[in-house]
Structure formats: structure tokens, C-alpha cells
Amino acid sequence: MLEIKGLEVKLEEEDKQILKGVDLKVGAGEVHAIMGPNGSGKSTLSYVLSGRGGYEVTGGSATLDGIDLLDMEPEERAASGLFLAFQYPVEIPGVGNMTFLRTAVNAQRKARGEDEMSAADFLKLVRSKAKDLKIDADMLKRPVNVGFSGGEKKRNEILQMAMLEPKMCILDETDSGLDVDAMRLVSDGVNALRSPDRGFLVITHYQRLLDHIKPDVVHIMAAGRIIKTGGPELALEVENNGYAGILEEVA
Amino acid sequence: MAKSNALMQLKADATALRLAGLTLPPGATWAQEARQQALGRVTAMGLPHRRDEYWRYTDPATLTVAEAAEAAVLVADESPVFGDIDALQIVFVDGVFDAEASDDLTMTGLEVDRLATATTKDIHWAKDLYGVLEARGQSPVERTLAAFNTAFATDGVVIRATAKVAKPVRLLYLHADPTSDVVLHHVIRVEPGADLTVLEGGPAAARLSKVMEVDVADGGAFHHVRSQGRDHERRAHTHTFARLGAESTFKFFTLTVNGRLTRNECVIELTGNDAIAHVAGACVGDGKDFVHDDTVFITHDAERCESRQVFKKVLRNGATGVFQGKILVKAGAQKTDGYQISQSLLLDDDSQFLAKPELEIYADDVACSHGSTSGAIDDTALFYLRSRGVPAKAATDLLTLAFLAEALEEIEDDRLAEDLRDRLEAWMARRS
Numbered sequence: 001m002l003e004i005k006g007l008e009v010k011l012e013e014e015d016k017q018i019l020k021g022v023d024l025k026v027g028a029g030e031v032h033a034i035m036g037p038n039g040s041g042k043s044t045l046s047y048v049l050s051g052r053g054g055y056e057v058t059g060g061s062a063t064l065d066g067i068d069l070l071d072m073e074p075e076e077r078a079a080s081g082l083f084l085a086f087q088y089p090v091e092i093p094g095v096g097n098m099t100f101l102r103t104a105v106n107a108q109r110k111a112r113g114e115d116e117m118s119a120a121d122f123l124k125l126v127r128s129k130a131k132d133l134k135i136d137a138d139m140l141k142r143p144v145n146v147g148f149s150g151g152e153k154k155r156n157e158i159l160q161m162a163m164l165e166p167k168m169c170i171l172d173e174t175d176s177g178l179d180v181d182a183m184r185l186v187s188d189g190v191n192a193l194r195s196p197d198r199g200f201l202v203i204t205h206y207q208r209l210l211d212h213i214k215p216d217v218v219h220i221m222a223a224g225r226i227i228k229t230g231g232p233e234l235a236l237e238v239e240n241n242g243y244a245g246i247l248e249e250v251a
Numbered sequence: 252m253a254k255s256n257a258l259m260q261l262k263a264d265a266t267a268l269r270l271a272g273l274t275l276p277p278g279a280t281w282a283q284e285a286r287q288q289a290l291g292r293v294t295a296m297g298l299p300h301r302r303d304e305y306w307r308y309t310d311p312a313t314l315t316v317a318e319a320a321e322a323a324v325l326v327a328d329e330s331p332v333f334g335d336i337d338a339l340q341i342v343f344v345d346g347v348f349d350a351e352a353s354d355d356l357t358m359t360g361l362e363v364d365r366l367a368t369a370t371t372k373d374i375h376w377a378k379d380l381y382g383v384l385e386a387r388g389q390s391p392v393e394r395t396l397a398a399f400n401t402a403f404a405t406d407g408v409v410i411r412a413t414a415k416v417a418k419p420v421r422l423l424y425l426h427a428d429p430t431s432d433v434v435l436h437h438v439i440r441v442e443p444g445a446d447l448t449v450l451e452g453g454p455a456a457a458r459l460s461k462v463m464e465v466d467v468a469d470g471g472a473f474h475h476v477r478s479q480g481r482d483h484e485r486r487a488h489t490h491t492f493a494r495l496g497a498e499s500t501f502k503f504f505t506l507t508v509n510g511r512l513t514r515n516e517c518v519i520e521l522t523g524n525d526a527i528a529h530v531a532g533a534c535v536g537d538g539k540d541f542v543h544d545d546t547v548f549i550t551h552d553a554e555r556c557e558s559r560q561v562f563k564k565v566l567r568n569g570a571t572g573v574f575q576g577k578i579l580v581k582a583g584a585q586k587t588d589g590y591q592i593s594q595s596l597l598l599d600d601d602s603q604f605l606a607k608p609e610l611e612i613y614a615d616d617v618a619c620s621h622g623s624t625s626g627a628i629d630d631t632a633l634f635y636l637r638s639r640g641v642p643a644k645a646a647t648d649l650l651t652l653a654f655l656a657e658a659l660e661e662i663e664d665d666r667l668a669e670d671l672r673d674r675l676e677a678w679m680a681r682r683s
């Protein structure tokens with residue numbers, strides 16, 4: 001599904017290399033977790049995959065089902081099935097959450113040559129998905145993320161994911177800022193989407209989320225590289241001992 | 252500020268040249284006197300010049316020259332603005348009242364006359380207002396184009412509301428002749444406790460000069476929403492002079508899309524306690540020839556009045572937006588609540604927004620604030636939308652509409668706001 005080979009990325013404006021050859025392969029139906037110290041490049045990887053400006057790819061490749069991701073506009077990547085739940089969801093004053101969701105759903109359908117969803121069908125779908133995530137009618141009406149609490153913003157990201165039904169979901173620290181109940185809601189939301197033809201890349205600092213969303217593979221990223229890959233036990237090791245041991249081991 | 256003699260002379264000469272050969276329209280004695288006095292003001296003040304303090308950002312030359320530049324007539328591919336709103340419709344074609352296209356001018360709680368008719372009557376209530384509010388509005392800032400309008404206007408409407416009027420009056424200005432040079436003057440009197448909504452739409456002419464004098468008596472309410480025709484080459488300068496009595500309300504919104512030069516001046520005097528005045532505008536400008544200028548002057552001369560100015564402009568491809576807004580709080584106008592915000596969204600580096608916000612306060616117990624900002628589309632928001640599959644242009648349009656939404660929210664009647672929002676959306680979608 002998602003295949004990243006030797007990906008090297010620097011800042012466009014500065015001479016600063018952030019990703020220094022990332023190799024990663026997420027197969028259909030798999031859940032991979034990425035952990036790693038602050039500033040190691042996890043968010044950068046997620047941004048570069050989804051097409052945010054400001055970065056320059058200096059080497060390597062990234063494909064989704066064999067199609068070159070890096071060559072596409074962000075909206076084309078989305079329509080091809082890539083989704084990023086942002087570490088810091090963006091507030092958009094003046095754009096209603098509902099309008100935003102409908103515009104996004106229909107834009108992707110249009111790009112794929114499908115018919116737009118009728119207003120009635122859309123409303124029904126969004127209401128049921130919102131209910132699962134305990135997102136109330138008021139939050140749907142308000143401008144996108146404006147005045148939402150940290151946890152509400154994260155739930156709103158998962159709502160978007162549920163509505164857009166992407167093939168490949170990247171979650172960047174979706175667990176941070178969530179209380180215990182919200183963590184459960186979000187995890188249930190993610191687990192409900194797990195399917196044999198969908199892949200997940202979950203960026204997190206904590207084992208807690210991985211208790212709910214059981215990963216198949218865990219990667220450790222440090223200084224712009226994946227330095228170690230293992231099973232779920234790797235996350236436990238980090239939880240218990242921190243990164244020092246792993247960093248030493250590969251040094 | 253003392254003007255240089257050279258500038259005074261320059262203006263006097265240009266004004267004499269402009270007035271040469273013009274004769275005042277005929278009418279009843281009171282109308283002739285009002286016009287004569289207005290002509291006197293024109294001569295005394297002189298037509299505006301680029302070097303005048305309030306014309307630094309917008310060159311008035313094309314508004315003051317004798318011959319109006321041609322403006323192609325836009326063949327509209329849509330129904331007239333506010334067409335779906337049940338209203339008393341009054342139509343002007345190139346500035347001339349069109350009786351056939353207009354509704355019967357009778358409605359409960361309303362007296363409507365053509366200006367052309369009213370000015371021939373020996374006695375008419377309009378004589379106490381025609382040119383009167385305009386003349387009051389000439390100080391401390393000269394507005395000679397408005398005095399010129401009073402002197403030479405032959406058509407327009409005079410409207411008196413004596414009760415809560417059941418439906419709005421819709422003024423529709425059609426543009427048919429690419430060389431039309433039009434002077435329209437309206438006089439509106441809202442009697443105590445009466446409530447009137449006036450809608451305006453359409454380009455009107457190749458060059459439009461329009462003055463509206465509005466006198467809102469104690470406890471009266473006047474709502475005004477207008478859309479200034481999309482014809483690309485049209486020019487317009489409009490003046491609204493309002494005088495507000497105690498506990499009265501005045502709410503005014505303007506949408507401007509296209510047009511080559513638009514100067515909208517709004518002069519409001521809050522003369523009775525507890526009056527409310529809201530003026531707002533949204534503008535979308537495209538191209539280096541586009542200039543849109545909002546010049547607002549609000550005078551607080553009573554206690555506990557509220558004034559609010561909200562202006563938003565979207566500018567692209569080298570368009571220019573101007574905002575000159577002043578709040579003057581006179582001595583004794585305690586507990587004044589004055590607010591002013593002007594913002595521009597610049598869609599490229601060539602476009603510019605020039606703002607001159609001013610506060611002048613002579614009372615000590617007031618709350619006044621003003622702010623002005625210029626910014627580009629928020630890159631982060633744009634990326635967020637695109638990452639959800641919304642194409643770049645649609646995402647930009649969405650953010651642009653979101654920017655204007657705050658101004659549109661100033662419109663109280665949701666149906667009117669919705670009509671304007673839908674049009675904006677459609678116009679934006681059509682551009683590449």
C-alpha cells in the first residue's frame with residue numbers, strides 16, 4: 001500500500017536536512033506505529049507525504065499503491081486515498097464544519113469521477129458518524145475547529161477520516177490531549193475503520209493508544225531515519241526504558 | 252488644513268470649466284433655491300482634486316471631467332439582485348424613471364414620489380430635506396461632488412415612511428447605454444416609530460452620481476442593502492447623508508463586485524440619544540484598473556449612541572482598495588460606543604489596500620476602537636482544506652467567502668444575506 005524508499009527531505013528556505021533516508025512499507029490491512037524523540041522528523045514525514053509546502057524532497061520516493069505520491073497536488077493525494085489527521089488541527093474561521101465536510105467529501109468524489117452525495121444522504125451519514133464520536137450538532141455547525149477544545153479537535157479529525165474513508169490513514173499524535181474517555185472514542189473510531197484493504201500509520205509517544213489500536217509493526221524514528229523496527233513489544237520497551245537504550249544500540 | 256493658493260486656483264479653474272454651459276434644471280421655487288445654493292457650494296469649494304486630503308488614494312479626475320468614459324453594458328446571465336424578495340419595485344434605466352417597469356407607487360405607510368415630480372410642486376415635505384443633509388455633511392470635510400449632484404439631479408425618488416412598511420422598496424438601476432452619465436438624488440424621511448427597508452441593485456450607468464439623504468426621526472428604523480452592478484467599466488460615486496434621531500436605527504450594507512471606480516461616501520450624524528448606526532461593506536475587486544473606495548464619517552453628537560463600521564475587501568490582480576473611516580465624538584456625547592474595522596484580503600502582491608482610520612474624541616466617557624488589517628490567504632488553512640481533497644481554487648474561494656462572511660453577517664435579514672452570498676459564490680466559481 002504505502003511504500004517509502006530512501007526519502008530525504010530538507011527545508012525549502014533553509015539548508016536544514018530533516019529526513020535523511022526513510023524506508024517504510026505499510027501493507028494493506030496493517031497498522032504501523034512510529035515512535036521517536038521530539039524533533040526526529042515524524043510530523044515532517046506526514047506533511048511531506050500529504051504535500052505540504054515548505055519542504056524539498058532531495059532523494060527517494062513515496063508511492064501509494066504504486067502511484068507516485070510526491071508528484072501530486074495535496075488534493076490529488078487525498079482523492080487517491082491518503083489522509084492525515086493533523087497533530088495540530090487547523091482553525092478556519094468563517095467556514096462551517098458541515099460545509100467543510102460536505103465540500104471535502106464531494107470534491108473527492110468528483111475527482112474520482114463519482115456522483116456527489118445528496119444533501120440528505122450526507123446529513124444522515126455525518127450525523128451517525130458524529131454520534132459515534134460524541135460530536136454534537138453544535139460542533140458540526142460551528143466554524144472548523146474554532147473554539148474547539150484540544151480533544152474536540154482530535155475527534156473532529158477522526159470524524160473527517162470516517163467521512164472520507166481513505167485507504168491510507170496517517171494519524172499524527174491523535175492521542176495527545178485526549179482524556180481517557182476521548183481516547184476510547186477515538187480508538188473505537190479508528191478500529192471501526194480497520195479493514196483488510198486499509199492501512200494505518202500511527203505516530204504516537206505513548207503506549208496507551210497502542211493498547212487500544214493494536215499495531216502490527218512498530219518503528220522508531222530518530223534524527224530523520226527509521227532506526228529500529230519491531231513488533232508491539234518495541235513500544236513497551238520505549239514506554240518502560242525511554243529511547244536511550246535503542247539509540248545506543250544503533251549508534 | 253490650509254490649502255495652497257495654487258491648488259485653490261487650479262480647482263477653481265477646473266470647476267468653472269466644468270460648470271460652463273451647464274444650466275440648473277427648472278422646478279418650483281424651493282427646488283430652484285436648493286439647487287442654486289448647491290451650485291454656490293460647488294463654486295465655493297471647487298470640485299475635488301487628487302491633492303485634496305480625502306482624495307489622495309483615489310483620483311477623482313474621471314468623476315469630475317465633463318464627458319463620462321464609455322462603459323460596456325454587461326449582459327447579465329442571472330436574475331436581478333434581490334429579485335426574489337417581495338418588494339415595491341422602482342426601476343430607473345440609465346437614470347430615468349421607468350413607469351412601465353415600476354410597480355404602482357402606492358403602499359400603506361408609504362408616500363413615494365418621483366423627484367422630478369416633487370420638485371415641481373410648490374409645497375412638498377421633501378423641501379425640508381433636499382440638499383439640507385448634504386449641506387450639513389460638507390463640514391468639516393468637503394464633498395463637492397454631492398453638492399454638484401444636488402444642483403443638477405433631475406430624477407430619483409422621495410420616500411416618506413409613516414409606519415412600519417410591510418415590504419421593502421427595491422430600487423433597480425438598469426444600465427442600457429454605454430455612454431450614460433447619470434445623476435440620481437433620493438430623499439428619504441422615516442417618521443417617528445416608522446420602519447423602512449430600501450434595497451438597491453444594478454450598475455445604473457456608465458458613470459453614476461448618486462446622493463441619498465436619509466432623515467430618521469426618533470424611534471425610526473431604516474435598513475438599507477445594496478449591490479452595485481457588476482459592469483466592469485462603470486464608474487460610480489455615491490453619497491449617503493443620514494441624520495439619526497433619538498433611539499433610531501440605521502443599518503446599511505453594500506456589496507461591490509467589479510466596476511472600474513467606486514467611491515462610496517457615507518456621512519452619518521447621530522443627533523438623538525441612544526441611536527444606532529451600522530455601516531458595512533464587502534467588495535471583490537479584480538485587475539489593476541479597479542479602485543474601490545469607502546469613505547465614512549460618523550459624528551456622535553448625543554449620548555449613548557452606538558456606531559459600527561465593518562468593511563472587507565478582497566483584492567486581486569493589482570486591484571486597489573481604499574478605506575477612510577472616521578469617528579468623531581463631540582463634547583458631551585458621553586457613553587459613545589464606536590467601533591470600526593477595515594480588512595483586506597490580498598490575493599497577490601500587486602494588489603493594495605490603503606486605509607486611513609481616524610478617531611477624534613472630545614468626550615471623556617466613551618469606548619471607541621478601530622483596527623485595520625491586510626493579509627493574504629492563510630497558507631495553513633489552505634493546505635488543510637487541500638489535504639481533505641478540496642482543489643486549490645475551490646479552497647481559496649471558500650476561504651475568500653469566509654473572509655467576507657463577517658461583513659455579510661452585518662445584514663440583519665437572512666434572505667438578503669443569503670442572496671448576496673449565493674451570488675458571490677457563483678461569481679467566484681465562474682472565474683478561473
Ligand SMILES: Nc1ncnc2c1ncn2[C@@H]1O[C@H](COP(=O)(O)OP(=O)(O)OP(=O)(O)O)[C@@H](O)[C@H]1O
Binds near residue numbers: 039041042
Ligand atoms: N518549517 C520548519 N521550519 C524550521 N524547522 C522545521 C520546520 N519543519 C520542521 N522543522 C524542524 O525539523 C525537525 C523535525 O520536526 P518534526 O515536527 O517533524 O518533529 P516530530 O518528530 O514530529 O516532533 P514531535 O514529537 O515534537 O512532534 C525539528 O527540529 C523541527 O524544528
Ligand SMILES: [Mg+2]
Binds near residue numbers: 087172
Ligand atoms: Mg510531530
